[in-house]
Amino acid sequence: MEKHLDKLPSFVEAIKSMKETIIANIVFIGQIPAPTFKEKRRADFFMKRLAEFQVDECTTDGYRNPIGIIRGTSPSKPPVFVVAHLDTIFEKDIDHNYTVKKRTIKGAGVLDNSLSIGILASLPEIFRKLNLRFESDIVVAGVIQSLGRGNLRGIRHLLKTWDTPIRGAICLEGVELGRLNYYSEGMIRCEVECDISPTLGPLQKFKSNAILILNEVINQILELRLPQRPRSRVIIGKISGGSKHGTIACKAKLGFEIQSDSDKMVKSIYNDINDFVFDINHQNEIELKLKTISNLSAASLKYNHPLVKSAGAVIESLGLKPICEPSESELSIFLSHNIPAVTLGITRGENIYLENSTMEIEPMYKGIAQIIGVIMAIDKGVCDE
Amino acid sequence: MNSNWLKKNTFHHSEFKDINRLVEEKERKKIKISLCLPTLNEEKTIAKEIIIMKSELMSRYQLLDEIVVIDSGSTDRTMEIASSYGADVYKADDILPKLEKFKGKGENLWKALYITTGDIIVYLDADIKNIHHRFVYALVGPLLLFDNIKYCKGFYDRPIARGKKKLRPTGGGRVTELVIRPLFSLFFPELTQIMQPLSGEYAGYRELFEKIPFPIGYGIETSIILDTYEKWGLDVIAQVDLERRVHRNQDTKSLGKMSFVILKTFCKRLEKLGMAELKSGFFNEMIQYKLGKDGYQPDIYKDKGFERPPIIEIPEYREKFKAI
Numbered sequence: 282m283e284k285h286l287d288k289l290p291s292f293v294e295a296i297k298s299m300k301e302t303i304i305a306n307i308v309f310i311g312q313i314p315a316p317t318f319k320e321k322r323r324a325d326f327f328m329k330r331l332a333e334f335q336v337d338e339c340t341t342d343g344y345r346n347p348i349g350i351i352r353g354t355s356p357s358k359p360p361v362f363v364v365a366h367l368d369t370i371f372e373k374d375i376d377h378n379y380t381v382k383k384r385t386i387k388g389a390g391v392l393d394n395s396l397s398i399g400i401l402a403s404l405p406e407i408f409r410k411l412n413l414r415f416e417s418d419i420v421v422a423g424v425i426q427s428l429g430r431g432n433l434r435g436i437r438h439l440l441k442t443w444d445t446p447i448r449g450a451i452c453l454e455g456v457e458l459g460r461l462n463y464y465s466e467g468m469i470r471c472e473v474e475c476d477i478s479p480t481l482g483p484l485q486k487f488k489s490n491a492i493l494i495l496n497e498v499i500n501q502i503l504e505l506r507l508p509q510r511p512r513s514r515v516i517i518g519k520i521s522g523g524s525k526h527g528t529i530a531c532k533a534k535l536g537f538e539i540q541s542d543s544d545k546m547v548k549s550i551y552n553d554i555n556d557f558v559f560d561i562n563h564q565n566e567i568e569l570k571l572k573t574i575s576n577l578s579a580a581s582l583k584y585n586h587p588l589v590k591s592a593g594a595v596i597e598s599l600g601l602k603p604i605c606e607p608s609e610s611e612l613s614i615f616l617s618h619n620i621p622a623v624t625l626g627i628t629r630g631e632n633i634y635l636e637n638s639t640m641e642i643e644p645m646y647k648g649i650a651q652i653i654g655v656i657m658a659i660d661k662g663v664c665d666e
Numbered sequence: 667m668n669s670n671w672l673k674k675n676t677f678h679h680s681e682f683k684d685i686n687r688l689v690e691e692k693e694r695k696k697i698k699i700s701l702c703l704p705t706l707n708e709e710k711t712i713a714k715e716i717i718i719m720k721s722e723l724m725s726r727y728q729l730l731d732e733i734v735v736i737d738s739g740s741t742d743r744t745m746e747i748a749s750s751y752g753a754d755v756y757k758a759d760d761i762l763p764k765l766e767k768f769k770g771k772g773e774n775l776w777k778a779l780y781i782t783t784g785d786i787i788v789y790l791d792a793d794i795k796n797i798h799h800r801f802v803y804a805l806v807g808p809l810l811l812f813d814n815i816k817y818c819k820g821f822y823d824r825p826i827a828r829g830k831k832k833l834r835p836t837g838g839g840r841v842t843e844l845v846i847r848p849l850f851s852l853f854f855p856e857l858t859q860i861m862q863p864l865s866g867e868y869a870g871y872r873e874l875f876e877k878i879p880f881p882i883g884y885g886i887e888t889s890i891i892l893d894t895y896e897k898w899g900l901d902v903i904a905q906v907d908l909e910r911r912v913h914r915n916q917d918t919k920s921l922g923k924m925s926f927v928i929l930k931t932f933c934k935r936l937e938k939l940g941m942a943e944l945k946s947g948f949f950n951e952m953i954q955y956k957l958g959k960d961g962y963q964p965d966i967y968k969d970k971g972f973e974r975p976p977i978i979e980i981p982e983y984r985e986k987f988k989a990i
């Protein structure tokens with residue numbers, strides 16, 4: 282294993298010499314809007330691009346996830362997956378023209394996750410340039426319908442219908458270079474919607490207020506006693522409601538997530554919240570609904586799993602310090618299928634969720650070298666137990 | 667009037683998307699192709715143009731032989747950025763330094779003829795936000811595939827980038843519809859078939875560009891069309907639909923200045939062709955007014971209408987290109 286680590290720093294320079302190709306791919310892909318559920322144009326382009334770079338096989342699975350397969354030298358070895366989600370949070374009518382400067386690329390969705398898709402599209406050419414052949418097939422996949430209401434549908438489907446073993450997997454996220462995720466928490470993402478039918482005339486003043494009802498829900502959530510162990514929390518992340526300053530609010534909506542290392546704890550917190558939402562609903566004559574938008578089960582590799590160890594070593598060999606935190610995303614789906622997997626970040630940047638999100642170009646070359654290092658480790662057998 | 671031209675010599679970029687075929691044709695003809703980007707403070711867009719052309723048309727396909735940036739004295743980081751992505755970057759003033767110096771886009775295009783080595787030269791404005799390599803291969807396509815075509819002009823519908831990032835489609839440019847098209851209709855009706863005479867995206871053979879004069883400023887697009895038309899006729903010209911080009915919006919006052927220069931370039935040629943006669947010369951000032959503290963004040967824009975001669979007449983050029 283030590284041997285391939287030595288090569289990584291020299292890869293960084295070679296990758297850098299291909300910067301025009303890599304940046305062109307990031308720009309071409311990022312400039313095609315791909316809001317969740319409307320990823321087709323970007324998916325088509327991604328596939329066309331892989332084909333242009335002479336990837337051995339380019340197809341879509343039954344769910345229209347675009348994938349490319351770079352054939353390995355040993356047909357008996359299961360494939361290595363490298364995936365990134367293809368969708369972004371930006372609607373089609375947002376300006377998607379990117380701006381490239383000497384050190385940065387700016388544009389909607391570049392960090393989450395167009396950068397990663399651009400790199401997936403560049404990998405075949407990078408392998409060629411570095412003269413790399415692998416034993417395993419390398420499957421690069423841009424998975425659709427990942428974010429928000431997409432609820433990781435693309436990756437779930439891809440893995441459900443892939444009927445042969447998978448050797449190991451790498452998930453890519455634009456930021457932050459050095460991240461090394463190998464476990465995901467249990468999670469339920471919910472929305473509470475309060476709807477009060479509008480009344481006219483003098484009665485208006487006496488009816489319930491949707492915002493105050495949600496306030497009551499929030500208060501009760503805050504009163505929940507959450508255990509330290511297993512670590513658990515409720516994050517209140519989104520709220521909207523009302524229409525005018527001087528009018529009682531008829532509609533309001535609250536979005537939150539229950540997160541915990543333990544699936545059981547997630548479920549039990551969910552039941553508590555469900556109970557008091559039910560109570561509040563009946564005390565007032567209103568319509569208050571708790572909806573689950575998505576959920577994930579907790580899953581993890583051991584911190585001393587060889588994949589985690591060797592990914593950590595790869596990151597360190599490039600002069601970076603690995604940062605380990607839980608991650609939801611594609612990772613958890615691989616892990617729940619018992620496929621060893623990690624999530625890696627590619628560069629640094631700012632304003633990840635804004636239209637003007639901006640990535641730094643220079644750290645990306647290390648980010649790419651790191652991906653190759655981990656692919657090499659998996660190809661050498663760190664995931665084969 | 668030859669109204670057949672529109673049908674025969676108008677193409678769509680998709681007709682040239684088989685880049686391999688273009689490269690083959692280029693090799694068969696044993697010619698080189700240069701891309702020239704004239705710049706003045708274009709740090710936001712220049713990198714993307716260079717990166718995409720280099721990646722797609724130099725690395726992936728060998729259609730382009732060089733990318734040259736010629737700068738009119740940018741005060742932002744245009745030049746630094748352009749060289750960091752491997753373009754050959756020049757200050758216009760440093761080229762042919764013995765000649766009197768002028769400032770303007772036409773000047774840069776003219777000097778590019780001396781600096782570049784290609785047999786075909788592609789000119790693209792450096793402010794294209796939605797740059798794509800079709801802007802180059804589609805302009806070069808007709809030149810490579812049809813022997814009669816020597817000059818190829820781009821056109822597109824023109825959405826304008828507005829303040830809040832919403833795109834709104836427009837017709838031809840305002841100056842095109844209000845100045846050029848009426849003039850062409852009055853004097854050269856055949857030329858009305860050129861959809862966007864003012865587009866900054868065009869390509870042509872060196873043997874053509876070197877034989878015509880280049881106005882140093884805004885008149886350049888109009889003069890190339892008129893001079894080519896007069897010398898070689900409509901059939902050497904083609905136009906290609908490049909589909910979409912995102913433009914920044916210009917205020918009416920700047921369009922006024924542009925129109926002033928274009929009108930002058932145009933009238934000069936009318937006179938030379940004996941189609942009109944001016945009893946006295948032109949004034950060199952475009953006078954606009956702005957409201958200041960003390961009432962209306964003239965805001966004067968000077969343009970002497972200087973034109974560079976056909977570059978083939980310059981000894982250094984003849985020396986370099988061994989022209990007779």
Ligand SMILES: Nc1nc2c(ncn2[C@@H]2O[C@H](COP(=O)(O)OP(=O)(O)OP(=O)(O)O)[C@@H](O)[C@H]2O)c(=O)[nH]1
Binds near residue numbers: 737770792793913915
């Ligand atoms: N105006 C101007 N442009 C120059 C000059 N030198 C180079 N250029 C470049 O010439 C190209 C066209 O200039 P623009 O000012 O955009 O002119 P235009 O395309 O007619 O006008 P827009 O509608 O604003 O795009 C750009 O790439 C400029 O950077 C100069 O001295 N003046």
Ligand SMILES: [Mg+2]
Binds near residue numbers: 791793866
């Ligand atoms: Mg322009």
